[in-house]
Amino acid sequence: MTTTPAPAAAGEQGSTSGRWRLARSLLHSTRWTVGSLLRFLITWVMGTVVLAIIIRILPGITADDWWDIAFAVVLVAAVTIVLRPILGALAVATSWFGIVVIGFFAQAVIVYVGLILSPGIHIDGFGTALVASWLYAIMGALGAWLMLVDDDSALLAHVVRSAQPSRFARRRARRKGITLPVPGADGLDGVVFVQLDGVPWPLLQVGVASGDIPTISRWVRSGTHVMREWTAAIPCTTPVSQAGILHGNNDGMPAFRWYEKDSGRLLVANRPADAAEIESRVSDRHGLLADDGCSISNLFSGDAEINMLSMAGMSEGRRGLGPSRSYASFVLHPFGFTRAFFLTIGEMVKELHQGWQQERRGIEPRIHRHGSYVLLRAATNVMLRDLNMALVAEQMVLGRRAIYVDFVDYDEIAHHAGPLRSESIASLVGLDQVVESLERVAEQVNRRYHFVLLSDHGQSQGPTFLQKYGQSLEDVVSELADSQDTVAVTSSIEGWGPVNAFLTDLTGQSGMAASIARRSLAGRSQDGGVGLGPGDREAAAAQGEGADATSQRPELVVVGSGNLGLVWFAREPGRLTLEQLEELHPGLVGALANHPGVGWVLVQTASHGPVVVGANGLHRLVDGTIEGEDPLAPFVATAAPDLLRLAGFGNAADLFVGSAFEPMTDEVSAFEELVGCHGGLGGWQTSAMLVHPAEWPMTEAEHLHGAPALHRQLVRWLADLGHRTDLPERSPAGSDVV
Numbered sequence: 001m002t003t004t005p006a007p008a009a010a011g012e013q014g015s016t017s018g019r020w021r022l023a024r025s026l027l028h029s030t031r032w033t034v035g036s037l038l039r040f041l042i043t044w045v046m047g048t049v050v051l052a053i054i055i056r057i058l059p060g061i062t063a064d065d066w067w068d069i070a071f072a073v074v075l076v077a078a079v080t081i082v083l084r085p086i087l088g089a090l091a092v093a094t095s096w097f098g099i100v101v102i103g104f105f106a107q108a109v110i111v112y113v114g115l116i117l118s119p120g121i122h123i124d125g126f127g128t129a130l131v132a133s134w135l136y137a138i139m140g141a142l143g144a145w146l147m148l149v150d151d152d153s154a155l156l157a158h159v160v161r162s163a164q165p166s167r168f169a170r171r172r173a174r175r176k177g178i179t180l181p182v183p184g185a186d187g188l189d190g191v192v193f194v195q196l197d198g199v200p201w202p203l204l205q206v207g208v209a210s211g212d213i214p215t216i217s218r219w220v221r222s223g224t225h226v227m228r229e230w231t232a233a234i235p236c237t238t239p240v241s242q243a244g245i246l247h248g249n250n251d252g253m254p255a256f257r258w259y260e261k262d263s264g265r266l267l268v269a270n271r272p273a274d275a276a277e278i279e280s281r282v283s284d285r286h287g288l289l290a291d292d293g294c295s296i297s298n299l300f301s302g303d304a305e306i307n308m309l310s311m312a313g314m315s316e317g318r319r320g321l322g323p324s325r326s327y328a329s330f331v332l333h334p335f336g337f338t339r340a341f342f343l344t345i346g347e348m349v350k351e352l353h354q355g356w357q358q359e360r361r362g363i364e365p366r367i368h369r370h371g372s373y374v375l376l377r378a379a380t381n382v383m384l385r386d387l388n389m390a391l392v393a394e395q396m397v398l399g400r401r402a403i404y405v406d407f408v409d410y411d412e413i414a415h416h417a418g419p420l421r422s423e424s425i426a427s428l429v430g431l432d433q434v435v436e437s438l439e440r441v442a443e444q445v446n447r448r449y450h451f452v453l454l455s456d457h458g459q460s461q462g463p464t465f466l467q468k469y470g471q472s473l474e475d476v477v478s479e480l481a482d483s484q485d486t487v488a489v490t491s492s493i494e495g496w497g498p499v500n501a502f503l504t505d506l507t508g509q510s511g512m513a514a515s516i517a518r519r520s521l522a523g524r525s526q527d528g529g530v531g532l533g534p535g536d537r538e539a540a541a542a543q544g545e546g547a548d549a550t551s552q553r554p555e556l557v558v559v560g561s562g563n564l565g566l567v568w569f570a571r572e573p574g575r576l577t578l579e580q581l582e583e584l585h586p587g588l589v590g591a592l593a594n595h596p597g598v599g600w601v602l603v604q605t606a607s608h609g610p611v612v613v614g615a616n617g618l619h620r621l622v623d624g625t626i627e628g629e630d631p632l633a634p635f636v637a638t639a640a641p642d643l644l645r646l647a648g649f650g651n652a653a654d655l656f657v658g659s660a661f662e663p664m665t666d667e668v669s670a671f672e673e674l675v676g677c678h679g680g681l682g683g684w685q686t687s688a689m690l691v692h693p694a695e696w697p698m699t700e701a702e703h704l705h706g707a708p709a710l711h712r713q714l715v716r717w718l719a720d721l722g723h724r725t726d727l728p729e730r731s732p733a734g735s736d737v738v
Contacts, residue, residue, distance in 0.1 A: 068120030076114030183399020184447030198411030200458030239269030244707020460683025562679025
């Protein structure tokens with residue numbers, strides 16, 4: 001194995017000089033192996049057939065004889081070997097503008113040069129070459145799939161080679177007497193934590209039993225790994241769970257987004273400025289990734305040294321993606337950018353077809369799948385998945401001790417299609433293939449890596465509250481409170497997070513791409529972050545005309561977080577008790593609890609502390625006293641202690657509302673327009689999964705409850721591997737700060 005240079009600092013990667021240094025290294029990164037030679041022979045045969053078809057159907061390009069076509073394919077391959085490193089170096093040096101533009105035209109340039117150098121091939125001009133190159137890539141990718149040539153394997157092998165030092169770099173180091181550091185020279189094993197966002201424990205069991213996720217199934221069946229359930233505490237959302245997993249602390253986080261009376265504003269966990277503030281409250285500098293870690297596509301950093309597309313670092317200028325050498329090389333692979341581009345288009349077409357199929361077959365429950373979601377699904381399931389996979393591979397080559405990455409593919413599709421629908425399960429199968437690809441990368445790097453797979457929560461299915469009862473939660477509460485000034489924060493924004501993270505990173509770079517992106521997105525940027533989607537608009541509405549003047553705030557702020565609703569009487573100071581609410585709005589809590597779509601209401605009382613009120617009874621959380629029917633009886637045993645903890649937050653809502661639950665079908669009703677949801681109680685949403693090496697003992701508890709408990713177990717495993725021996729001094733974490 002080759003040695004690897006120390007990674008550049010984030011500031012160096014973002015600078016022009018840093019990019020040119022990466023460019024020079026990439027320029028000399030081409031290597032030959034026996035495997036690549038065999039792959040070339042297979043590709044040559046396919047390429048000859050593909051080029052013959054193109055010449056047959058495309059005007060403006062002709063061949064004198066068939067052997068001229070075969071020879072032309074060899075020349076195109078030779079030109080690829082020569083030009084791809086040059087184009088890759090140019091792409092890296094020009095940052096994301098070069099990656100996108102050169103990635104789009106690189107194959108056209110290569111095909112054009114190869115064909116004009118080929119005797120017996122006649123081509124009219126560059127326009128014909130552009131069309132021919134895209135046809136060549138599309139048909140070549142199809143042929144590779146039909147012949148079982150694994151494109152992901154080829155692409156990732158290319159990423160691995162590109163992330164390693166070139167022969168030029170090694171020769172230069174030897175001349176200067178420099179010893180290049182060797183990744184993994186400390187002798188410690190590394191860990192790759194792969195978050196399969198939203199995958200419920202029961203679905204993992206079915207996938208392993210059926211063999212539909214063969215990589216994970218092989219691990220479990222062979223005994224190298226074990227799988228187990230862990231319980232995500234309420235509220236079971238990505239930011240709350242990730243804060244607990246990565247930092248061991250999620251106090252003061254009552255939902256995915258919440259209103260704070262003291263400041264009069266809405267905090268949204270996937271907005272950069274808000275994510276940074278939340279992390280400052282929960283971090284003690286001893287997060288999961290504090291020891292030579294890397295956080296990729298997460299909401300929080302885990303105190304990692306390197307952050308790539310992690311939301312909490314965006315507002316502080318700590319963007320870590322930069323002109324990534326591995327991703328530039330990935331995009332410039334013969335089927336890289338072209339393949340990803342057309343797979344993205346294909347994913348959009350597939351989504352439109354699957355949504356239409358649901359409507360045609362009358363599948364219920366369902367929502368109308370249209371608009372921005374079609375693009376969001378394509379982005380998360382193709383472009384961003386490939387990007388994350390490339391970045392993880394690069395960090396493995398560089399020998400990072402701990403890597404944590406979040407793949408949102410399943411969660412995004414399950415929200416709109418349903419957790420058990422075929423397209424959702426297909427996305428889980430795709431994630432299993434990602435895990436297999438990373439497993440192959442681990443075989444090629446210096447440091448030995450272990451894999452831990454986990455989800456941050458599960459998902460539950462059901463018709464939305466609006467669909468089933470004809471009114472939204474905000475309409476019901478406004479009517480009962482006789483309010484004419486209610487702000488509803490119930491739109492679906494979770495899927496916008498990864499896209500906004502990528503765009504925010506792009507606008508923070510130097511160079512032409514960043515300048516163009518900043519101008520184009522100026523109207524949708526705030527506090528250093530891009531805010532596509534409805535999140536910023538809702539946050540502004542919740543704040544009102546003056547956050548400091550309570551009289552100018554909205555009367556009510558109603559927030560939806562899956563099937564968990566949160567209600568604040570924004571003009572009233574402090575948290576209101578049941579007694580105060582009865583004075584202000586007599587009968588409101590009782591009427592809300594008796595609504596057929598409401599399963600329970602959590603409210604503070606002056607005499608008994610927090611109480612959960614149902615249609616036919618109540619549950620006092622402090623002493624466990626139950627009067628009448630227990631409204632928490634249908635739910636997990638941890639519901640009562642979870643709600644007691646939630647009620648203790650200083651920024652807790654005046655009212656927490658849980659949707660009704662249908663035990664026969666395990667259905668809940670989201671207060672957002674999503675058929676699959678998480679955040680509250682009922683169904684699979686609190687049932688998360690964990691897959692880890694079998695020889696690693698469970699020291700925290702046999703069954704983990706809550707993300708902080710999972711964090712403590714993961715930290716213990718890292719410590720057992722010899723990590724975390726030289727961490728900075730622990731700083732006090734802001735707990736429940738408002």
